[in-house]
Amino acid sequence: MAGSKKGFIKFVVKRVVTVYIIVMVAVYLTIIIANMGGYVDEIMKGQLMLQIRMQLKGNPEYSTLPPAELEKIAQGIYEEELKRRGLDQPFFIRSFVYMKDALTLDLGRALYMTSEGGSRLVKLIILERLPYTVMLFTTAMLINFTLHLVIGLYLSRRHGSKIDKLFIALAPTSIIPGWFYGIFLILIFAAYLRVLPYGGILDVPPPTDPIARTLNILEHMVLPLSSWIIAAFFLGCYGRRTFFLIFSTEDYVEAAKAKGVPSRRLTTQYILRPTLPPIITGFALSLIGSWSGAIITETVFNWPGLGLIAYQAIGAFDTPVILGFTVIYAYLLAATVVILDILYGLVDPRIKVMYGR
């Protein structure tokens, strides 16, 4: 027993260390990729100098100054801005500072972007959008998860029926992404019928009463939420149905059936129970995935989510913001993986056996 405990701790420590090293590598790779190995510095410096020159050229304040003084001022502004952006330090050094800050969750300040409230703090930039992302995409994920689970189970119990065939036939419709359905929904319900808004999260001006405001947000959620539910519906159900079907044809299920185990008990104890670990894994990963938003859906519905922020950060080479997303996501993913490993280890005898080795 003691050996098993020790082995378990060793297993956990090994997993934590391994996952942390992977996170470190991933974060550093993100830094290198987001900065094109330091090439972004050159891009930024060139654009900055041109921008400053054009500003000075167009500003009458400077038009009467002798060229040498103008040059001095341009250089002063340039250096000040380089310093502000941290470009006065070599990229190699900065890359390790970035990594240290990221790994210690000191998300720091964005280079260019600001939160809607005007803050440069990366945590505020992310936190400001997180509720709206969760509101839409996590809701969509939860609804999808539940629908797919229930209907998939239902279909697996009636495989070969007409409704089962219908779902199989319609499963390929999920190849079309959610945002594509979104465009059609907008055309029908916003442009043609004019019963739902085109996008955004609130009317202009937004209602001030909290209840009216909540209802208004829900109204704005209808179309984007529907687009995601429709897009994933048939394939999701078909996938779960197949998943359950495989488990429901296992020998032990057949044996239970033969023994005359009631259908309900058969479903809950013989089919659902053994499928729980992969379902939980899928659920956990989908949950984390939903927090990263969806760039195109957010664009189509003008929804202030995290996906768009991440996209803008990548386009602007705003390394701290990119890193902020990456490191949060990486930690969440790593923690989930470790926790799941531990859970599996606790519940799965096959893994338990491995501790002792």
Add this chain to the structure above:
Amino acid sequence: MKKNSPFIILVLLLVLSTFSTFSTFPTTPIIHEAAAQEDSEEVPYGPWVDEIRFEAEPDYSKLVSRMKAGEIDLYLIDIPDPELLAEIEADPNLKTKTAYGLFFELTFNPVGPVFKTGEFNPFSNPKIREAMNYIVDRKYIVDEIMKGWAKEKYVSFISAFPEYGRLADTIKLIESKYAYNFEKGKEIIFEELAKMGCEYKDGKWYYNGTLITLKMLIRTEDQRLQIGDYVSDQLELLGFETERMYKKSYEAAPLWISGDPADGQWHVYTGGWISTVISRDDSSDFGFFYTPLGIPFPLWQAYKPDPIFYEVATKLWTSDWKTWDERMELMRKAVVLALKDSARVWLVDQIVPFVSRSNIEVAVDLSGGFNNPIWARTIRIQNQTGGVIKAANRDVFTEPWNPVAGTNWVYDTVVMICLNDGDILYNPYTGLPMPNRFINVTMVVDDDVRTSAVSPWIDLTFTGSVLVPTDAWYAWNVTSKSIVTAPEGTYAKAKIVVNYGDVIGNVTYHDGSVMSLADWFALWPLTFERVDPASPLYDSSAVPSFDAWRKNFRGMRIISEEPLIVEYYINYTNSEAEFMASWAATWPNMPWHAVALGIYAEEQGELAFSSSKADAEGIEWMNYIGGPSLGVFSENLDEMINEGYIPFVEHAGDYITAEDAVARYQNLKNWYEAHGHFWVASGPFYLDSLDLVASSAVVKAFRNYTYKADRWAWLAEPPVPEMSITVPDVITPGIAATFNVTLTYLGEPYPNDRIDFVKYMVLDSQGAVVASGSAVAVAEGVWSISLTETVTAGMTAGAYTMITIALSKDVAMPAILEKPFAVIPEISYFSDLLDSTRNELEASISTVETTLTETIDELRGVISGLQTIAMASTGLAVVSLIIAVVSVIMARKKAV
């Protein structure tokens, strides 16, 4: 209270700097001012409309659909999609207004003839670059790529801006000379390539036995993608190979901006530039675009312009000219020499469309579009007072708002300019400053300064020297906390005396505070505190712009409080005195107590006005309308009330008592409780509510605003003259000819006194100038062009073109009309004349013949009548005779 030495705080200058970058006013009311007048009883104070609702709509397709449905009234940024524009134009409920400012060109790598790599660069040869003007069909680009939303471009000046108008006659010649002529261009390029040692084999060009491959750096974000492909196709037709490198801005920048052109990483780059304000002086263009003066970057340093061109460009760059005529002569030379150099080949000026519902009336800046405060001061629902405007933009809030170093994003400023007010506005059609918050200006300028004024609100005189009085405010001593007055013997280039009128006690801010001298002068030290390391307000990012300002600012003092008259001493000069006045004048858009809120927070180290300082200190960038700053402000406001805080109390204490301060802070607190932000200003709208995450804002009419809504109504439309020309029936060498030019606007004659000039040029079929000059006004809106006998004597028979250019004083965009006409030869003329005379004579003879015939016929009739009468008379006579004879015989018988 020390009131005898006032000054305007730089912070307020900074508040207004964004504002004043985009505005204007009329020198003299123009053509349709009277038409815009309304019954003053009906006209409200502030804006026409009651409310404007701003929201973000970044999707153009959705936008158009929503505008058609009436959900959005106007879009505050341009729509670049030609297909959507066609849809908009087809919809009677929508309309567009156009602006200019974005333009495309080809930037050539000038290094060579060979790069460091040994590769050949034909564009090191200026003659080949010049010939590229013939190779590129600009009309094709306009029609096929830009779908009509552009104008052909040959020079750096934008065709709607003043420099183009001033030089239109010269530029039209250039446009004619360099018009698309592929064969001509090919001939020149082939000749030059051969001279450079290249070999043409099997339709391809080789250098040292290697096929010449041109690396085309093509931007992909806009129509430059298609332009790059088109130019590459044209170059391939010449026998070059092309390597098309499609790049986004950030990918291309290291190659063409900061990379060494000698490395040969590119030959041609599809460049694009933008101007967001109407530029009235583009004399630095030549130095910037063609010479090493521009930027200390490798590409610019590789430019080797012709020495004469370089000299001209340098003179214009440094304003080394004595008179306006001399400047214009330099400009004419430079324009021509720039085409000879052609380090850049200009392609098109994009026409930028702004869309609104058809029932919306609004003035749009010819360059900045809605980025000019004039739009918020003219917007109206047709024939209606009041109402709600639903405005959309790609985004609504971008960066923090604060009165010193806040956002300058157009998405923010387009809202901000509804709320703020400034000393001047810029005329949306000429770019010339117009007084908004002052009455008039008296200027005394050093004799050495080359300037003049066309506006009636400026009284300009010259003097030997301008001495700054020793009681004028010159600076602020941060250590001793005292005003520094001008040292003895301080001179300035100009003294600007601005009369602001009776503003003290009469102007109300949005939070109900009434303007006092404190709003003007209490925060004077802020400018100096921000650049002194001894101050808690020190901000190193403020130093460069302060240095430039310090060199131009020499002192100021208050002359009078009611009316408020302030005297400024400046070194800033401009060839147009209106700009000197606008440089000096100011307006405290935000009341002192609202600015003090920011000062207090920065002194406490909680927030910073500038993003640079915020980053350096690791604190928040100050935001008056949202984010973490609001909490800080809210807490600080209570502290400020408790303390009776007065910023720079050693100085501001002369203008503010503790009671005044508390009353003002209380106004601000009430404002925050009512509206949820701290942006208090003096413009025609106030910020009623906003939602940063939802990207929406509501601004409402400020009915305590000083002026009525129709103040700028005369600026509703750009008064570009509509021109027509009457060509004489026959033009013959050696015989004078007169053309009549008619200028109208909205069907009425264009007032002659609002016309700057009407110039003409006569070009022959080869594009050579046969005659040129100025038209003469002969009646209101009617101008005459006379070609004398001597001029026509120099013309031969054939086709000609009369190009007429009219430039109004009220709009920078010239009206240009090209009218073809024919000159017939003398022999034809005389032959026609003889024919005409013969015809006339024949007609006369025929008439005489007809007359004679008719007369003869008449005579015959008469004779015939007479004959009848004679015969009748004879018959009667015979009868009478017979009767007489019978009577005699009978009488005799009786007698017998």
